Amino acid sequence: MKILGLDPGTVATGFGIVVFEQGRLTLECCGVWRPPAKLPLAAKLEFLSAAAFALMGEMAPAAVSVETVFAAKNIASALKLAHARGALLAAAARADLPVFEYEPRLVKKAIVGYGQAEKEQVRAMVLSLLARQRSRIPLDAADALAVAICHLHAPRTPGIHGTG
Amino acid sequence: MKILGLDPGTVATGFGIVVFEQGRLTLECCGVWRPPAKLPLAAKLEFLSAAAFALMGEMAPAAVSVETVFAAKNIASALKLAHARGALLAAAARADLPVFEYEPRLVKKAIVGYGQAEKEQVRAMVLSLLARQRSRIPLDAADALAVAICHLHAPRTPGIHGTG
Numbered sequence: 001m002k003i004l005g006l007d008p009g010t011v012a013t014g015f016g017i018v019v020f021e022q023g024r025l026t027l028e029c030c031g032v033w034r035p036p037a038k039l040p041l042a043a044k045l046e047f048l049s050a051a052a053f054a055l056m057g058e059m060a061p062a063a064v065s066v067e068t069v070f071a072a073k074n075i076a077s078a079l080k081l082a083h084a085r086g087a088l089l090a091a092a093a094r095a096d097l098p099v100f101e102y103e104p105r106l107v108k109k110a111i112v113g114y115g116q117a118e119k120e121q122v123r124a125m126v127l128s129l130l131a132r133q134r135s136r137i138p139l140d141a142a143d144a145l146a147v148a149i150c151h152l153h154a155p156r157t158p159g160i161h162g163t164g
Numbered sequence: 165m166k167i168l169g170l171d172p173g174t175v176a177t178g179f180g181i182v183v184f185e186q187g188r189l190t191l192e193c194c195g196v197w198r199p200p201a202k203l204p205l206a207a208k209l210e211f212l213s214a215a216a217f218a219l220m221g222e223m224a225p226a227a228v229s230v231e232t233v234f235a236a237k238n239i240a241s242a243l244k245l246a247h248a249r250g251a252l253l254a255a256a257a258r259a260d261l262p263v264f265e266y267e268p269r270l271v272k273k274a275i276v277g278y279g280q281a282e283k284e285q286v287r288a289m290v291l292s293l294l295a296r297q298r299s300r301i302p303l304d305a306a307d308a309l310a311v312a313i314c315h316l317h318a319p320r321t322p323g324i325h326g327t328g
Binding site for chain 1: 204205206207209210211212213214228233234235239242243244246247248249250251253254255256257258262263265322323324
């Protein structure tokens with residue numbers, strides 16, 4: 001099963017595709033999309049949407065996995081993130097791919113085994129799980145790979161998982 | 165000048181196109197897009213994105229006008245709204261249209277002359293401004309028409325207007 005994980009943001013959106021076959025997890029590709037900083041918001045969102053749609057067509061993942069958004073810390077940041085998510089989720093639906101959303105604590109639990117884990121622990125574990133290709137993983141893509149791996153641990157029906 | 169106003173929402177997105185020519189304001193079309201409630205979020209966003217992209221291609225407005233989002237009241241609602249905005253703004257950029265964003269108080273000021281006006285006052289004034297076609301304006305489209313008319317009052321460079 002091939003899963004695309006996304007870590008949305010208007011400044012940088014991380015992406016990573018992992019494949020789980022015959023009990024083995026491998027990294028297919030990963031990277032970061034960075035819209036030119038001078039673009040207006042709408043053009044940045046379309047930049048991300050077009051990049052994601054092209055990748056989905058090229059790599060044909062079975063599903064898209066993404067973290068839910070919440071506004072616990074910084075509302076302005078959460079609103080920007082939600083714009084990026086909106087453009088990316090629409091692109092996934094346009095590519096006819098099911099979208100699975102996981103709460104951050106579920107992603108942490110799936111990767112580190114502990115829902116309150118630090119961001120650094122999650123990243124270190126992702127690099128460890130995909131050790132052979134470690135040098136090819138930009139830090140910004142590690143979070144996208146984490147949510148992709150999370151989906152492999154807990155495949156369910158499309159929608160939001162972990163609420164309530 | 166033909167302007168498309170959008171009032172984004174995942175449950176209902178209002179749209180309205182007005183034309184200002186030779187000192188006269190006319191209503192070109194307006195309505196509401198309602199994604200089927202049973203669809204997952206990504207599919208709702210793509211529903212809105214596709215509808216907006218098709219309308220932009222068909223009606224060829226010169227620009228898209230939309231209210232800025234802020235999280236003053238309900239953060240969960242603001243996040244949903246931001247998702248819809250993200251999908252719609254990306255569609256506008258894909259259609260190669262400039263996007264102008266106006267703070268709610270600027271829209272109120274442009275329509276009613278008073279930045280603290282009530283929602284009902286804005287709607288009543290929009291219906292009055294477009295009186296001849298009043299019967300064709302759904303309430304949900306009135307806010308979209310308001311932000312379109314606001315742009316006619318204050319055309320500027322694409323981006324966010326009214327901050328600071």
